[in-house]
Amino acid sequence: MKAPYLGDRFTVPKILIVGGGYAGFYTAWKLEKWLRSGEAEVTVVDPLPYMTYQPFLPEVAAGSIEPRHAVVGIRRHLKKTRVLAAKVTKVDHEAKTATISPVAGEPWEESYDIIVVTAGAVSRTFPIPGVADEAIGLKTIEEATAIRDRILTNFDKAALLPPGPERDRLLTVVVVGGGFAGIEVFAELRSFVSALVETYPEIDFEDTHFHLIEAMGRIMPEVSLPTSLWVIKNLAERGAQIHLDTQLKSAVGGVIELSTGESFESDTIIWTAGVMATPDIKHYGLPIEERGRLRVRADLRVEGDDGIVEGAWGAGDVAAVPDLTGGGVGGFCVPNAQHAVRQGKLLAKNIVAELRGEGVKDYFHKNMGAVAGLGIGVGVFQSGKLAIKGLPAWFAHRGYHGLAMPSWERKLRVIWGWVNNFFLGRDNVSLEARVHPRRAFEEFAARPRAAAVEAPAAAPAPAPAAEPVAVGAASVATSATAGAQNPQLPGSHSSEPAATAEVNGVAASDTAPEAPKAKATKPRTRTTKAAAPSGE
Numbered sequence: 001m002k003a004p005y006l007g008d009r010f011t012v013p014k015i016l017i018v019g020g021g022y023a024g025f026y027t028a029w030k031l032e033k034w035l036r037s038g039e040a041e042v043t044v045v046d047p048l049p050y051m052t053y054q055p056f057l058p059e060v061a062a063g064s065i066e067p068r069h070a071v072v073g074i075r076r077h078l079k080k081t082r083v084l085a086a087k088v089t090k091v092d093h094e095a096k097t098a099t100i101s102p103v104a105g106e107p108w109e110e111s112y113d114i115i116v117v118t119a120g121a122v123s124r125t126f127p128i129p130g131v132a133d134e135a136i137g138l139k140t141i142e143e144a145t146a147i148r149d150r151i152l153t154n155f156d157k158a159a160l161l162p163p164g165p166e167r168d169r170l171l172t173v174v175v176v177g178g179g180f181a182g183i184e185v186f187a188e189l190r191s192f193v194s195a196l197v198e199t200y201p202e203i204d205f206e207d208t209h210f211h212l213i214e215a216m217g218r219i220m221p222e223v224s225l226p227t228s229l230w231v232i233k234n235l236a237e238r239g240a241q242i243h244l245d246t247q248l249k250s251a252v253g254g255v256i257e258l259s260t261g262e263s264f265e266s267d268t269i270i271w272t273a274g275v276m277a278t279p280d281i282k283h284y285g286l287p288i289e290e291r292g293r294l295r296v297r298a299d300l301r302v303e304g305d306d307g308i309v310e311g312a313w314g315a316g317d318v319a320a321v322p323d324l325t326g327g328g329v330g331g332f333c334v335p336n337a338q339h340a341v342r343q344g345k346l347l348a349k350n351i352v353a354e355l356r357g358e359g360v361k362d363y364f365h366k367n368m369g370a371v372a373g374l375g376i377g378v379g380v381f382q383s384g385k386l387a388i389k390g391l392p393a394w395f396a397h398r399g400y401h402g403l404a405m406p407s408w409e410r411k412l413r414v415i416w417g418w419v420n421n422f423f424l425g426r427d428n429v430s431l432e433a434r435v436h437p438r439r440a441f442e443e444f445a446a447r448p449r450a451a452a453v454e455a456p457a458a459a460p461a462p463a464p465a466a467e468p469v470a471v472g473a474a475s476v477a478t479s480a481t482a483g484a485q486n487p488q489l490p491g492s493h494s495s496e497p498a499a500t501a502e503v504n505g506v507a508a509s510d511t512a513p514e515a516p517k518a519k520a521t522k523p524r525t526r527t528t529k530a531a532a533p534s535g536e
């Protein structure tokens with residue numbers, strides 16, 4: 001039996017987990033379960049206080065899941081783990097220290113014995129003009145919440161405008177990337193918008209436009225070609241257009257220019273064309289492969305040209321984990337939650353085994369298949385040659401993900417939300433104003449008067465507080481100055497999902513795929529109306 005690995009000190013080994021997402025959260029969760037008291041100290045470092053259940057982001061964007069319900073509070077569920085709200089910005093693995101850059105305060109050096117890198121991935125973009133300024137990704141709860149609010153706010157604006165380019169721009173949704181995440185958000189938003197039209201008599205179904213841009217000749221490589229063609233047909237029937245073999249050339253100013261020569265404007269451009277390992281790991285001094293991922297072995301230990309890097313582990317999207325089933329892309333596990341969760345669990349098991357001088361195991365997981373929700377009542381499921389489409393697959397999607405959400409506390413919130421929405425409908429209210437939460441308060445807040453200008457000795461002193469205009473003017477001036485110095489509430493920022501967590505739902509009418517109902521009784525502002533495509 002090997003000697004137990006106890007780090008460089010004669011103290012309790014310190015395990016530092018970088019990133020509390022899927023892989024990091026599960027590693028810590030299982031370490032809490034399997035480590036004996038005093039066997040090791042576990043610290044999780046993540047700038048966010050929650051792990052995000054990313055498969056729910058399309059449904060959050062579409063108002064079917066409350067933003068807060070799609071995240072798992074780290075402190076609530078990791079009771080024996082030390083949690084640091086910070087980023088690991090640098091690692092010196094020789095010295096076994098990590099630079100911790102907290103969300104508040106000065107960075108410090110933290111010593112460790114074992115480092116676990118589970119820092120995930122970020123959206124991967126290309127230098128296409130306009131994308132960095134106009135588009136939004138779909139990797140975070142904040143992005144999903146902002147997309148939902150943007151669509152709702154744009155409906156409010158468009159309802160006030162006459163037909164024309166400005167209105168079209170507000171009612172046009174563009175998704176770039178036809179992978180799983182892209183198609184899911186595209187289809188969910190189509191369902192959302194189709195339901196939304198019912199509550200806006202000023203907006204017709206035909207006024208809303210959906211374009212998905214995919215550079216390859218097919219969508220959803222995770223499912224078979226016939227299944228992917230079924231998805232394209234289903235979306236076309238619902239009034240959504242998929243541009244295959246097409247590249248986005250420019251999005252400057254929200255003007256979409258495609259490689260086919262087509263051009264149109266959009267106020268909602270969602271980028272889902274790939275992910276890349278979190279670039280922070282470039283500063284960790286650990287071995288990285290050509291695609292920027294951490295080099296790990298099948299047992300999840302980091303490996304360099306000279307062999308195993310003692311005391312360093314990695315898992316999830318940030319790591320290139322060999323896929324021993326032979327089913328991966330380029331020999332490695334594809335970046336998905338199925339792998340991240342299982343790798344996190346194995347990683348905890350292997351660390352405990354190594355601490356006890358026992359053998360470690362290789363990661364081996366056969367893909368269980370893929371399931372996607374495509375809006376209320378529509379889904380696809382593919383496992384090998386078995387494909388299920390439509391309503392049964394949608395139930396499979398909700399059933400699988402409802403139960404895969406970590407902890408019963410979270411499962412119940414999500415599932416109850418779906419039940420509530422079934423009966424009560426989606427909460428179709430934009431809280432986009434939350435990004436300026438102090439605006440209303442600040443506008444009318446009483447302020448100390450500006451110091452009175454000294455009057456000439458002979459002139460009678462003006463009566464105090466008798467000049468509302470002067471007071472108002474002073475207030476406005478002070479307010480403007482304060483606003484310039486302090487544009488946002490301390491601690492609040494545009495990505496705050498908190499307020500938005502108060503809105504959500506699925507319209508009761510959404511229980512069937514989003515076929516629009518006749519709107520004959522509603523007051524209309526316009527007279528022209530084309531026939532709705534079948535299926536919507």
Ligand SMILES: Cc1cc2nc3c(=O)[nH]c(=O)nc-3n(C[C@H](O)[C@H](O)[C@H](O)COP(=O)(O)OP(=O)(O)OC[C@H]3O[C@@H](n4cnc5c(N)ncnc54)[C@H](O)[C@@H]3O)c2cc1C
Nearest residue numbers: 019021022023054055087088119120316317336337338340
């Ligand atoms: C829209 C969408 C839908 C998806 N649907 C599915 C699906 O249906 N099925 C499926 O299997 N997979 C799905 N996935 C993929 C899946 O969510 C990811 O593969 C999974 O989240 C990867 O887990 P991870 O732990 O590697 O990374 P993450 O869960 O992203 O966690 C990484 C964590 O690291 C933190 N971090 C980053 N940098 C640092 C740093 N320097 N210091 C400290 N912390 C840091 C981040 O804040 C984050 O909390 C989907 C993804 C998206 C975006």
